[in-house]
Amino acid sequence: MGQRVVITGIGIYSCLGANLEEVTKSLYAGKSGIVFDQIRKDFGFRSALTGMVPEPDLKSFLSRRQRVGMHQPAIYAYMATKEALEYAGLDIDFLEKTETGIIYGNDSTAASVVEAIDKAKEKHDTMLIGSGAIFQNMNSTVNMNLSTIFKLKGINFTLSAACASGSHSIGMGYLMISQGLQDRVICGGAQEINAASMAAFDGLGTFSVRESEPARASRPFDRDRDGLIPSGGAATVILESYETAMERGAPILGELIGYGFSSNGDHISNPSIDGQKRSLQMALKQAGIAREEVDYINAHATSTPVGDGSEARAIFDVFGEKVPVSSTKSMTGHECWMAGASEIVYSLLMMQNSFIAPNINFENPDEDSARINIISETKEQKIDCFLSNSFGFGGTNSTLIIKKV
Known part of the structure; x- marks a missing residue:
């Protein structure tokens, strides 16, 4: 038996709200964070829909020197991590004197790279790009900024695994602590929402074009879905050994x-039912619980026909038809690199407040979704144990199971 691993703090900065209180209200109300973005349409996007996440002003929190190496992913992650640390009762004095690690999910820093290259082209002099650009451009931008700001002394790296990045970051933190290598790890996921970060994705033709009704465009598991909506922000989860907590x-x-x-x-x-089932079964085996003990599944379901159908079949094959299922992406859109972390935060908020957030816009099931128990309206229910799925390009799958202590 390794060390038990518990969650002692969470923080969120998303299209559903700028903090835990706002996000809880949005989840309960089934409120969508999806908007039409004219900037994207002018840019040449096929779909101008996005989860809208305002960029916070950090001047009241950080010095100019601390801010100079931060672009959207690091800025969002700072807000989420600040809230999570406060929740966990951890301050910089404590962090500086102890060994606290950080493993954060992030898989792009597109806009900062574009801005740096554009400036070099304009000025014809790389010396005028600015000293902070290199720290904004690197994929490890979140880790290098947060570890410096919060004086972290433990493990420190970025986890890049497409849309499962945030989930795998929590999984790796779990392994570090359970093996006794760390007492505490800050985990999470960040996703920029600027146009530069989503142009190539939009070019695949997988985004919804239901632009006349943004709040109804993300429709996981619904027969009439026509694609996902990109979104972003950041979510942080503080993991600790049970003993140190x-x-x-x-x-x-x-x-x-x-x-x-x-x-x-x-x-x-393209997704794989076999790969998803193996991830689900491994999580259940490691947790040492029966499938009937899972009270709720937060599905990865992004609102694409192939992806949703595969997951619905995998869930049915492993869990049957009874376990309640919903996809919070129906409200948030697909938060990509942060999704695996944010959906843990969303599910923990449901657990704390004894409700299941709805899979909004689920009006007509298809052959696959009709086989599982999709919750389309907010449901009052005690949750003692939940499971969260995250799947990504390249065939990477991650499943996390969390229970009340």
């Missing part, structure tokens, strides 16, 4: 009991 008198929101993972080893973008 108890010693600190820290709040314990839940215990991470299972981390399943797999690789499809097949098509670079």
Whole structure:
């Protein structure tokens, strides 16, 4: 038996709200964060829909020197991590004197790279790009900025695994602590929402074009879905060993009991039912629980016909037809690199407040979604154990199981 791993803090900055309180209200109300963005249409996007996440002003929190190396992913992640640390009762004095790690999910820093190159082209002098550009441009921008700002002394790296990045970051933090290599790890995921970050994705033709009704465009599991909507922000989850959390008198929101993972080893973008099932089964086996003990599944379902159908079949094959399922992406859109972390935060908020957030816009099931128990309206329900799925390009799959302590 390794160390038990618990969650002692969470923070969120998303299209559903700028903090935990705002996000909880949005989840309960089934409120969408999707908007029409004229900038994208002018840019040449096929779809101008996006989850809208305002960029916060950090001047009241950080010095200019601290801010100079930060672009959207790091800025969003700072807000989420600040809230999570406050929740966990951790301050910089404590962090500087202890060994706290950070493993954060991030898979792009597109806009900052574009801006740096554009400036070099304009000035014909790379010396005028600015000293902060290199720290904004690197994929490890979140880790390098947050580890410096919060004086972190433990493990420090970025996890890049497409749309499963945030989930795998939590899984890796779990493994570090369970093996006794760290007492505490800050985990999470960040996703920029600027046009530069989503242009190539839009070019695949997988985004919804239901532009006349943005709030109804994201329709996971619904027969009439026509594609996903990109979104972003950041979510942070503080993991600690049970022993150190108890010693600190820290709040314990839940215990991470299972981390399943797999690789499809097949098509670079198409999902695999077999790969998803192996991830689900591994998480259940590691957690040591029966499938009937899972009270809720937060599905990866992004609102694409192939992806949603595959997951619905995988869930049915492993869990049957009874377990309640919803996809919070119906409200948020697909938060990409942060989704695996944000959906843990969303599910923990449901667990704390005894409700299941609705899979909004689910009006007509298809052959696959009709087989599982999709919750289309807010449901009052006690949740003692939940499971969250995250799947990404390249066939990477991650499943996390968390229970109340």
